[in-house]
Amino acid sequence: MREVAASFENPVMLYSIGKDSSVMLHLARKAFFPAPPPFPFLHVDTTWKFKEMIAFRDRMAAEYGFKLLVHVNQDGLKRGINPFVHGSALHTDVMKTEALKQALDRYKFDAAFGGARRDEEKSRAKERVFSFRSANHRWDPKNQRPELWNLYNTRINPGESIRVFPLSNWTELDVWQYILQEEIPIVPLYFAAVRPVVERNGMLILVDDDRLPLLPGEKPMMKKVRFRTLGCYPLTGAIESDAATLPEIVAEMERARTSERQGRLIDHDQAGSMEKKKQEGYF
Amino acid sequence: MIEKDLLRFLTCGSVDDGKSTLIGRLLWDAKLIFDDQRQTLEAESRRLGTAGAEIDFALLLDGLQAEREQGITIDVAYRFFATEKRKFIVADTPGHEQYTRNMATGASTADAAVILVDARKGLLPQTRRHSFIVSLMGIRHVILAINKMDAVDYDEGVFAAIRDDYMAFAAPLGFAGLACLPISALRGDMVYRRGDSMPWYDGPTLMNCLEEIQSGSDAALLPFRMPVQWVCRPDADFRGYCGSVESGRLHVGDRVAVANSGQISTVRRIVTFDGDLQEAVAGEAVNLVLADEIDASRGEMLAAADDRPDSCDQFMAKIIWMHAAPLLPGRKYLMKIGADLVPTQVSEVKYKVNVNTFEETAARSLALNEIGACNVAADRAVAFDPYGKNRGTGRFILVDRYSNATVGAGVIEHALRRATNVHRQKESVDKAARAAIKGQKPCVLWFTGLSGSGKSTLADLVERALHAQGRHTVILDGDNLRHGLNRDLGFTDADRVENIRRVAEVAKLFVEAGLIVLVSLISPFRADRRMARELLGKGEFLEIFVDTPVDICRARDPKGLYAKALAGEIPNFTGVQAPYEPPEAPELRIDGASTEPEVGASRVLALLEAQGFEADSASMA
Numbered sequence: 001m002r003e004v005a006a007s008f009e010n011p012v013m014l015y016s017i018g019k020d021s022s023v024m025l026h027l028a029r030k031a032f033f034p035a036p037p038p039f040p041f042l043h044v045d046t047t048w049k050f051k052e053m054i055a056f057r058d059r060m061a062a063e064y065g066f067k068l069l070v071h072v073n074q075d076g077l078k079r080g081i082n083p084f085v086h087g088s089a090l091h092t093d094v095m096k097t098e099a100l101k102q103a104l105d106r107y108k109f110d111a112a113f114g115g116a117r118r119d120e121e122k123s124r125a126k127e128r129v130f131s132f133r134s135a136n137h138r139w140d141p142k143n144q145r146p147e148l149w150n151l152y153n154t155r156i157n158p159g160e161s162i163r164v165f166p167l168s169n170w171t172e173l174d175v176w177q178y179i180l181q182e183e184i185p186i187v188p189l190y191f192a193a194v195r196p197v198v199e200r201n202g203m204l205i206l207v208d209d210d211r212l213p214l215l216p217g218e219k220p221m222m223k224k225v226r227f228r229t230l231g232c233y234p235l236t237g238a239i240e241s242d243a244a245t246l247p248e249i250v251a252e253m254e255r256a257r258t259s260e261r262q263g264r265l266i267d268h269d270q271a272g273s274m275e276k277k278k279q280e281g282y283f
Numbered sequence: 284m285i286e287k288d289l290l291r292f293l294t295c296g297s298v299d300d301g302k303s304t305l306i307g308r309l310l311w312d313a314k315l316i317f318d319d320q321r322q323t324l325e326a327e328s329r330r331l332g333t334a335g336a337e338i339d340f341a342l343l344l345d346g347l348q349a350e351r352e353q354g355i356t357i358d359v360a361y362r363f364f365a366t367e368k369r370k371f372i373v374a375d376t377p378g379h380e381q382y383t384r385n386m387a388t389g390a391s392t393a394d395a396a397v398i399l400v401d402a403r404k405g406l407l408p409q410t411r412r413h414s415f416i417v418s419l420m421g422i423r424h425v426i427l428a429i430n431k432m433d434a435v436d437y438d439e440g441v442f443a444a445i446r447d448d449y450m451a452f453a454a455p456l457g458f459a460g461l462a463c464l465p466i467s468a469l470r471g472d473m474v475y476r477r478g479d480s481m482p483w484y485d486g487p488t489l490m491n492c493l494e495e496i497q498s499g500s501d502a503a504l505l506p507f508r509m510p511v512q513w514v515c516r517p518d519a520d521f522r523g524y525c526g527s528v529e530s531g532r533l534h535v536g537d538r539v540a541v542a543n544s545g546q547i548s549t550v551r552r553i554v555t556f557d558g559d560l561q562e563a564v565a566g567e568a569v570n571l572v573l574a575d576e577i578d579a580s581r582g583e584m585l586a587a588a589d590d591r592p593d594s595c596d597q598f599m600a601k602i603i604w605m606h607a608a609p610l611l612p613g614r615k616y617l618m619k620i621g622a623d624l625v626p627t628q629v630s631e632v633k634y635k636v637n638v639n640t641f642e643e644t645a646a647r648s649l650a651l652n653e654i655g656a657c658n659v660a661a662d663r664a665v666a667f668d669p670y671g672k673n674r675g676t677g678r679f680i681l682v683d684r685y686s687n688a689t690v691g692a693g694v695i696e697h698a699l700r701r702a703t704n705v706h707r708q709k710e711s712v713d714k715a716a717r718a719a720i721k722g723q724k725p726c727v728l729w730f731t732g733l734s735g736s737g738k739s740t741l742a743d744l745v746e747r748a749l750h751a752q753g754r755h756t757v758i759l760d761g762d763n764l765r766h767g768l769n770r771d772l773g774f775t776d777a778d779r780v781e782n783i784r785r786v787a788e789v790a791k792l793f794v795e796a797g798l799i800v801l802v803s804l805i806s807p808f809r810a811d812r813r814m815a816r817e818l819l820g821k822g823e824f825l826e827i828f829v830d831t832p833v834d835i836c837r838a839r840d841p842k843g844l845y846a847k848a849l850a851g852e853i854p855n856f857t858g859v860q861a862p863y864e865p866p867e868a869p870e871l872r873i874d875g876a877s878t879e880p881e882v883g884a885s886r887v888l889a890l891l892e893a894q895g896f897e898a899d900s901a902s903m904a
Contacts, residue, residue: 002513002525002568003622006581030556031525031568035517118361145689146384146605148391150527151619151680155687169372171363 001031001113004164005038007154008111011164014100015041015068017053018230019186020115020167023175026184027166028113029064040067042103042112046095047072048083048232050208056187069107073099083234084213091232101137104161111154111162119171129168135159172228173253180246190249192226192241203237290498293374293389293422295413296399301430305399305468306362306375309490312475313364359389368494383652384605387416387692391678395424395496397489402435402465405445411452412638418456419601419654419694421674424496425458428489433467437480455641462492502565506590507531507539508668508676510621511583515570523554523570524579526622529675531587533563533571538588541579542666547588548575565675582623584666584676592668592676596661597699601636602629604649606683606690611648611777612657613784615814616690620665620679626817627681630660648777649691658699670694684810717797721755724896725794727819728887731806731866732829733858734844735836737875737883741829742803744884749799757793759786761804774855780811787815794823799896807863825894827887828866831875833858870894 004011013028015021028037043057061068073081076094083091104112118127128144130152145153156162167175179186196207198218205212207220212234214220225238226249243252294302360375374389390396396417400410417425427449435441446463453461464473465484472478473488487495508529515523533539533550540547552572553560563569571585579585586592604610610629618627635646635655649655670677681691718725728745730738742758749756761782765772769785772778783806793800806812816824836858837845848856855861866872871890873883 006513006622032513032515033556033570034521034523034554035515119363146388146692147689148388148680148692149678150392151678153619153680153682153687153689155617155682157687169361169363 001028001037001164001166003152003154004111004113004162005032008162010107010109011039011111011113012042012069012104012107012109013037013039013113014115015043015057016115016230017043017049017057017187018115019175019179019190020117022184022186023167023170023178024113024115025060025064025066026182037066040069040107042069042071042107042109044096044099044103045070045072046091046099046232047077048091048095048211048234050187050189050206050230050233052189053187053230056185060185069103071099071103071106073102082211083232088235091235095232104137109161110156111164113164113166115167116165117167117170117172117175127165127168129165130154131163131165132156133161133163137161139163173250176246176250176253180250187230189227189230192224192244192248194222194224195238196220197223197225197238204240205236206233206238208233288498289370289372290395290493290496291372291374291393292395292397292493292496293376293386293393293417294397294399295376295386295389295417296401296410296430300399300401301468302375302399305397305428305430305466305474306373308468308471308474309371309373310362310364312471313366359385366490366494369498371493383412383416384603386413387420387603387605390417390420390422391692393420393422394498395426395493396422397426397428397493400427400429400445400449402429402431402441402445406448406452408639410449414453414456415636415638415641415654416603418458419603421670421694423459425453425461426489426492427453427461427463429463429465430468432465432472432481433470437465437467437472439481439483442484460496462487464489464492502530502673502675503532505530505565505673505675506592507533507537507585507587508592508673509533509569509571509585510623510676511579511581511585512622513581514579521572522576523572524585525568525570526585527568528563528565529621530565530673532565533569535561539571539573539585540588540591541577542584542586542592543594543664544578544583545594546575546577546579548573548577550574582621584621584623586666592666592673593698594664594666595698596664597630598659598667599633599696599699600657600659600679600693601654601696602649602657602659602681602691602693603654604651604691606688607651608683608690609648609650609776610655610657610681610691611780613780613814614808614810615684615817616681617684618659618661618665618679618681620667621676623665625661625663625665626684627659627661628814629657631658633657647775656696657693659693667695667698669697671696684813714795714797717795719797721797723754723797723799725797725799726823726825726891726894726896727790727794727800727802727815728891729790729806729812729815729824729826730801730803730829731812731826731869732831732875733833733836733863734805734856735839735841736829736831737880738803738805738829740880741827741873741883741887742801744880745887746801748884748888754799755797756799756801759790759793759800759802759804761786761802761806774853774861776808776855776861779807783808783811783815787818790815791818794819799891805857805863807857807861809864809866812866822894825871825890826866826869827890828869828872829875829883830865830872833863835876 013024032038073095081091081094128147132145133139197204198207198220204225223240224242226241226243227236227238230236241252243249294306296302362373364371374393376386376389398410398413400406429442429445442465449463464486465481466473466489468474472480475490477488508531509526511524511526513525515525535550535553537550538547539550550571551574553563554570554572612629612631615626615628618625632646632649633656634643635649635653636643638654646655668676677695679693680689683690730742732738739760746756746758764786769782772782786802786804790800790802812826840846844853847853848859857863871886873886
């Protein structure tokens with residue numbers, strides 16, 4: 001992180017409010033201590049995030065006093081892009097990928113931190129820690145810069161940018177163990193609680209607000225659930241769990257038999273779909 | 284946070300040696316494949332049918348669509364798994380010949396290497412290449428896994444022959460630990476389970492080996508080194524030097540030196556978010572407050588005052604070239620070493636290494652995937668240790684100054700003392716004094732353009748005009764110099780770079796002598812003109828681009844060269860087979876097609892005046 005702050009003119013940390021972002025925020029506070037992190041935090045809001053996430057975000061920003069930028073794709077909002085009507089693929093494309101590019105262009109950020117990890121998905125396993133993006137934000141997996149030792153090439157031409165993934169070599173379990181060890185605050189949705197959910201396409205969807213259209217025969221049921229990953233509430237599945245504390249979550253993780261991105265609808269739309277999204281500029 | 288220790292290893296082998304299958308097998312047997320990943324895998328194995336009715340473990344690894352379709356791994360993929368004893372990060376590196384650079388990337392962070400050999404094929408050129416890179420990158424533990432034993436009926440003789448071949452081959456590479464074992468990744472024999480197919484083998488399984496290898500490095504035992512990444516100054520009262528401790532230990536009260544300047548101070552505080560520390564060790568990120576005001580900006584190295592690194596501007600290094608455009612001696616690149624970024628050139632390629640035979644052959648440049656021993660000259664002193672002594676501080680990468688691509692990686696063998704012992708002679712009569720006696724300001728007028736563009740004609744006219752004004756001038760004409768100073772040089776890219784380097788150095792000497800130097804040289808590459816510009820003082824280099832379209836030059840063809848080149852009699856002729864990179868921001872551009880030479884010459888003289896090179900004319904006479 002210090003490498004980026006020292007080498008780029010206008011870096012930003014992408015803040016998705018999830019557990020990885022919480023870890024990143026914590027690391028940023030540690031890396032520059034006693035100075036505050038010398039960059040703002042950007043949240044790309046799709047307007048479909050869980051209510052508790054937004055509340056948590058605002059609380060953290062107030063408590064730690066970091067500079068928070070929130071960007072919504074206003075054009076997408078006007079077009080009424082909606083995961084139910086338009087499908088998860090278009091929703092993600094417009095409200096996340098497009099919105100992110102808009103924000104990066106608007107603020108002219110030349111480096112953006114993300115919390116992606118190589119253990120998450122196959123195409124992410126090949127991502128560099130410093131990942132080069134062309135002026136139109138595209139990722140070319142066949143033409144990545146070789147990355148040796150800890151010597152990161154931070155040189156770019158005007159208009160180009162770098163995405164930086166400091167957690168590349170962490171696993172999901174590492175993240176949880178670190179949160180436990182450092183007592184890092186996270187969104188309460190990660191802890192099991194009785195919540196209203198509906199079962200759809202084999203996933204448990206939280207009834208977070210009245211925008212969720214119930215299909216014929218669907219009835220919200222109360223279940224003790226928690227989330228392993230947080231995104232847009234209509235696209236993120238909960239798991240049934242009793243893990244209500246950090247040690248219980250870590251214990252549950254050690255027994256886990258499914259990957260965390262199973263809870264994400266967008267990865268399943270088509271084979272190799274994450275790689276396509278990344279090439280187009282998704283994080 | 285990591286209670287179990289971590290081993291980073293890489294796998295390497297040829298395309299069909301079954302690396303991906305092996306890693307898939309390791310993950311599978313470690314029960315690391317999640318249920319949903321297994322379902323996807325089973326479905327895709329059936330769809331692609333690459334492993335018949337069985338599960339194709341390779342599909343777990345091949346993340347990128349293109350390689351999935353081509354059936355080869357084209358980049359480095361990192362996988363994570365753990366056993367009861369330790370955690371692993373495995374880098375899957377490609378076997379395909381053209382992707383050696385990725386293998387070096389994977390090797391750079393690994394503690395151990397698993398080199399795969401197909402039992403049916405034995406050692407291949409790539410086995411040798413990969414072993415060599417593994418050795419070059421300082422990996423000390425190597426496991427030679429002789430795979431596909433199932434395909435040779437688990438024949439002990441086949442295994443023994445390959446093992447003996449490899450032992451003989453690898454002896455000069457100096458691996459601290461080398462184990463050879465027979466496996467079948469497909470069936471799982473000798474990976475986790477021993478299986479019952481090879482009762483004749485009583486050595487460890489692959490997993491036994493991986494769990495036993497000593498992980499990490501002995502970095503904490505080496506002298507203290509910390510590159511300064513960032514200087515932390517939240518307010519006027521606090522000044523901290525941030526970085527990760529690359530090697531050694533540091534206590535409050537220890538004396539540290541700034542490696543390049545030799546300034547010494549004492550550690551007053553080791554600051555972290557979780558409170559001050561008394562001691563920091565290799566691998567920790569810290570913020571150091573020193574007792575004295577010293578000058579250490581980003582890029583400097585802090586080191587144990589009583590055991591310091593080398594600090595010098597020339598050293599010998601092994602370089603792996605990773606770019607399609609070859610390494611050219613004399614061309615300026617950016618070297619990143621520690622947190623330092625320094626303009627640097629390779630002054631000489633001593634030899635390149637044939638990675639199959641380890642034979643050293645003479646070379647003047649390095650092509651993609653070639654490895655060579657080079658003398659490296661940085662623009663100023665950098666701090667380092669030989670890579671053999673300290674893996675953390677003896678390595679660097681080279682970055683192209685235009686594309687910003689990472690073009691090479693190097694490991695330092697030793698400092699070149701000749702640079703440190705040859706101190707510059709301080710001159711009593713300097714450039715300003717020599718120029719003053721001539722009543723002029725010296726500079727270089729660098730005419731660049733295609734052959735036949737009119738450079739020499741223009742330079743000649745300008746010199747005549749300057750001479751008539753009583754100026755002291757000299758012309759360096761590319762063609763004329765090739766009859767003398769540069770007659771040993773040809774027209775390859777490497778020779779062109781050297782040609783320009785020599786001309787630039789001579790021009791510099793003449794500027795030192797107080798002369799106005801007119802250089803007339805095709806000088807087709809931006810990088811080399813930039814090198815010349817940087818060799819000279821600020822404002823002393825005036826680039827004049829004689830911009831004449833190639834078809835006009837061809838039609839003029841005053842020396843009949845284009846005709847010969849087009850007939851294939853002159854190879855590498857600029858504008859025919861070789862490229863010309865036009866200047867992006869020359870001090871003056873002259874349209875060689877429509878400008879009369881006399882008009883062009885008067886514009887050059889006007890440029891000199893505008894730049895203040897005529898300002899002293901009143902004082903002469």
